[in-house]
Amino acid sequence: MSERTRSAKKGSPSADGSVPPGLTDEEGRRLLDFYRRMVVIRRFEERAARGYTQALIGGYCHLNLGEEAAVVGLVAALDERDYLFTNYREHGYAIERGISPERVMAELYGRVDGVSKGWGGSMHLFDVDHRLLGGYGIVGGQLPLATGAALAISYRGSDEVVMCTMGDGTTNIGAFHESLNLAALWHLPIVYVIINNRLGMGTTVEKSSAEPELARRAASYRMASARVDGLDPLATYEATRAAVAAARAGAPFLLEVVSERLRGHSVVDPAKYRTAEEVEALTSHDPIHTVGARLMVEGLLDAAGLAALDEEAKAIAERASAFAESSPHPDPSTLFDYTYATPVANDLHRLPGEPLFAARPRPTEVA
Amino acid sequence: MMAVMTFRQALHDTLRDEMHRDENVVLMGEEIGVFEGSYKITAGLLSEFGERRVRDTPIAEEGFTGAAIGAAMLGLRPVVEIMTINFSLLALDQIVNHAAKIYGMFGGQARVPLVIRTPGGGGQQLGATHSQNIELYYAFVPGMKVVAPSTPADAKALLLAAIRDDDPVLFLENLALYNTKGDVPDGDAPAEIGRAAVTRRGSDLTLIGYSRTAFVANQVAQELAETEGLDIEVVDLRSLRPLDRTTIVESVKRTSCAVVLEDDWLTYGIGAEVAATISDGAFDYLDAPVRRVAMAEVPLPYSKVLETAALPSHEDVINAVYQTLDAVGRRRPAARR
Ligand SMILES: Cc1ncc(C[n+]2csc(CCOP(=O)(O)OP(=O)(O)O)c2C)c(N)n1
Numbered sequence A: 001m002s003e004r005t006r007s008a009k010k011g012s013p014s015a016d017g018s019v020p021p022g023l024t025d026e027e028g029r030r031l032l033d034f035y036r037r038m039v040v041i042r043r044f045e046e047r048a049a050r051g052y053t054q055a056l057i058g059g060y061c062h063l064n065l066g067e068e069a070a071v072v073g074l075v076a077a078l079d080e081r082d083y084l085f086t087n088y089r090e091h092g093y094a095i096e097r098g099i100s101p102e103r104v105m106a107e108l109y110g111r112v113d114g115v116s117k118g119w120g121g122s123m124h125l126f127d128v129d130h131r132l133l134g135g136y137g138i139v140g141g142q143l144p145l146a147t148g149a150a151l152a153i154s155y156r157g158s159d160e161v162v163m164c165t166m167g168d169g170t171t172n173i174g175a176f177h178e179s180l181n182l183a184a185l186w187h188l189p190i191v192y193v194i195i196n197n198r199l200g201m202g203t204t205v206e207k208s209s210a211e212p213e214l215a216r217r218a219a220s221y222r223m224a225s226a227r228v229d230g231l232d233p234l235a236t237y238e239a240t241r242a243a244v245a246a247a248r249a250g251a252p253f254l255l256e257v258v259s260e261r262l263r264g265h266s267v268v269d270p271a272k273y274r275t276a277e278e279v280e281a282l283t284s285h286d287p288i289h290t291v292g293a294r295l296m297v298e299g300l301l302d303a304a305g306l307a308a309l310d311e312e313a314k315a316i317a318e319r320a321s322a323f324a325e326s327s328p329h330p331d332p333s334t335l336f337d338y339t340y341a342t343p344v345a346n347d348l349h350r351l352p353g354e355p356l357f358a359a360r361p362r363p364t365e366v367a
Numbered sequence B: 001m002m003a004v005m006t007f008r009q010a011l012h013d014t015l016r017d018e019m020h021r022d023e024n025v026v027l028m029g030e031e032i033g034v035f036e037g038s039y040k041i042t043a044g045l046l047s048e049f050g051e052r053r054v055r056d057t058p059i060a061e062e063g064f065t066g067a068a069i070g071a072a073m074l075g076l077r078p079v080v081e082i083m084t085i086n087f088s089l090l091a092l093d094q095i096v097n098h099a100a101k102i103y104g105m106f107g108g109q110a111r112v113p114l115v116i117r118t119p120g121g122g123g124q125q126l127g128a129t130h131s132q133n134i135e136l137y138y139a140f141v142p143g144m145k146v147v148a149p150s151t152p153a154d155a156k157a158l159l160l161a162a163i164r165d166d167d168p169v170l171f172l173e174n175l176a177l178y179n180t181k182g183d184v185p186d187g188d189a190p191a192e193i194g195r196a197a198v199t200r201r202g203s204d205l206t207l208i209g210y211s212r213t214a215f216v217a218n219q220v221a222q223e224l225a226e227t228e229g230l231d232i233e234v235v236d237l238r239s240l241r242p243l244d245r246t247t248i249v250e251s252v253k254r255t256s257c258a259v260v261l262e263d264d265w266l267t268y269g270i271g272a273e274v275a276a277t278i279s280d281g282a283f284d285y286l287d288a289p290v291r292r293v294a295m296a297e298v299p300l301p302y303s304k305v306l307e308t309a310a311l312p313s314h315e316d317v318i319n320a321v322y323q324t325l326d327a328v329g330r331r332r333p334a335a336r337r
């Protein structure tokens, strides 16, 4: 069989009835690998949602459900030496960067073995070794930071690239515009990625962005940009590779990845603002289903293979939560360990119930 | 006439009434319309008043807060919702450099009748950036008014006052208070901004708080009255700027000792200002140091265990009361443990 196309007939029909071209062997292998990774993220996120309802996870918990294809395609296009900054919806990115699902889940559970030692939680995953320089909970907060990381790389003349992901809603915050302008002026090696899942919390892109084709915003900074289907992991991967290559050559890039958010904004959001038809449409776009179906049509996976992949992913998620649950809570005595990197005189280690200076008790009066 | 309702309902009904009363009242904020507000304060208002008056904004705190300030300069009375006080930091420049300055800097020619509603509140494992109580940043600035109700009745009365006031008012809410219930009088009686309230009379000790900590103060006073027979006076500050120093000082003159509760860090906090006020105004009456119960001085960790260690607990408050009464020499023998 030729390398170019396995068979033109093997493409799977998509929602609009068109038939995507068949896959080369290499693409086929890649798609299968991507799919396996996507299913791991899917099962991990579902397990996290369960951990939340079991009250083992607290705070805010935002899931990558529906965004698996985008996450996998994006991160696969990075080299190990590249850096990644994300927003708070970043569990999948952490796993894709190679951090063990155990340590990611342990962070969600707030335990010492978590990537941020239990200090960050779901929104604030960080791991220097894997060059994930943070999930950030303040909308847009990561953009200037990622821009600065790219500045450090450019300053030193090394050849890493920074990827900075964000949501569609984030393109309306001042930091977006300030950062892109800086990166363009200074020719920084950075790829800004907009995961356009069409919603902020409940507000649609059309209601929040005067230019809803978000990639076009790059024009204001004479920055190159592209828009890609984030439900197609291969397309996302190819587009990201091109963007990363441009950035590595000193031309910052804005990549818009059109995706879906299958559930509410966070675990606790019932998403009542969505109509039944919208929810229906979401399910038919679910990349786990569409990519799985495509692999079957391509003959790269059969029902048994698919089930086996899924079982494996479930087992990974279960192991992650078992590990997280058995990891110890941080000790309260470590409360003051991370206020300052350079120890400083008079840093106040007072617990909330303690006085600044102990008052001397007087002898009790007899009532 | 009174009705029992939640803090949330009191806010909602007051906003609605004010929108009916005054066409200039407009609401702006993220997710306040279609999504009905992150904490559902504005539920139903979009369908009742339409998009002209209930404006969903993009995520652009600096932009829409600044726009509200500008609209206020032309006589609108915008009520901006900032999803939590943490995100107000993105609008800090517009609030501090413009909202608070315009009246003075232009010699009184333009007013800024703006309300910024925003909740504080930690203790829900939201992590370092989402758990702050930084009302102090606004209370620090002349030109701003900062109010912090602790009951549904005050939520209504202070919101009425804030909307009708011609200055920028930061209206502090609290996540933990939204579901609390209380009597709310019918009718149209705005509170006077700048006045604290003695919400419980007592002679043993003055317990001072605002917003959630005033709620806690009343709870603790009630509990210690029942269990220990203690007679604690509670001062609910209600207004952080201006601060009602007279009410604080007069209370401490009656009780000779005070414990101040706050949900923020101790250093340079609201409690520090209250303690300094007591030192200035009631020094000769004090029988013990003014005690402050406040957060540990750390960025708040996510871990439940660490978070719990960093935040003031109910026991911390009670112990501070006991230790202060011990220092005065006023604990009753029956109450000793
Ligand atoms: C400065 C700031 N404002 C508001 C919020 C509250 N908030 C958290 S996520 C979010 C929506 C973000 O939407 P988008 O950028 O599209 O990302 P998505 O959640 O869809 O991944 C909002 C308004 C915040 N965290 N930070």
Ligand SMILES: [Mg+2]
Pocket (backbone or CB within 6 Å): A167, A168, A169, A195, A196, A197, A198, A199, A200
């Ligand atoms: Mg979005």
